[in-house]
Amino acid sequence: QQQVKQSPQSLIVQKGGIPIINCAYENTAFDYFPWYQQFPGKGPALLIAIRPDVSEKKEGRFTISFNKSAKQFSLHIMDSQPGDSATYFCAASKALGRLYFGRGTQLTVWP
């Protein structure tokens, strides 16, 4: 059973656009929601993370929006650039537990 459901599987946007990747979860015990970014030939790297006591977190051009009642969270990339082309994974964890990853979204940003 998939603990974290991620969509879409792939996404193509023009440079400057705002791609949005969505994730949903069922387990209300989850209390940490990170996003990882993976470039071809590399392992995933932590991009940004949020805890459920806030509804939004920004780091540079990357924003997480969190809706606790809907059990959903999303990643927005402002002013997207070709260098943002990568695979993005959302994840969730509960206290002292392991991370559960979504299936990933392959983002392509055209120049």
Added chain:
Amino acid sequence: DVKVTQSSRYLVKRTGEKVFLECVQDMDHENMFWYRQDPGLGLRLIYFSYDVKMKEKGDIPEGYSVSREKKERFSLILESASTNQTSMYLCASSLTRTDYGYTFGSGTRLTVV
């Protein structure tokens, strides 16, 4: 800079062979993880370890085993490789159980023929 190093970037093995994938971290991290990554399936956890000589099954442990004799080294073992174990294998580590900032290695692409 902190590092998770996987011993091989590419491996080709024959069906039925015993395969060892090695992972070493230089960050004195307590926790280590083995994932496999397949297109459309994302990252699936095979085994993890919160301490030396300790291991826990992840979501897809069948056909795999692990060894952690030293804190910095976590080995994944395919007892008898099969073609459905052809995949990208990723090792990761984290400092403590309350630290969810995993550091991943660059992966080992294993092909079983």
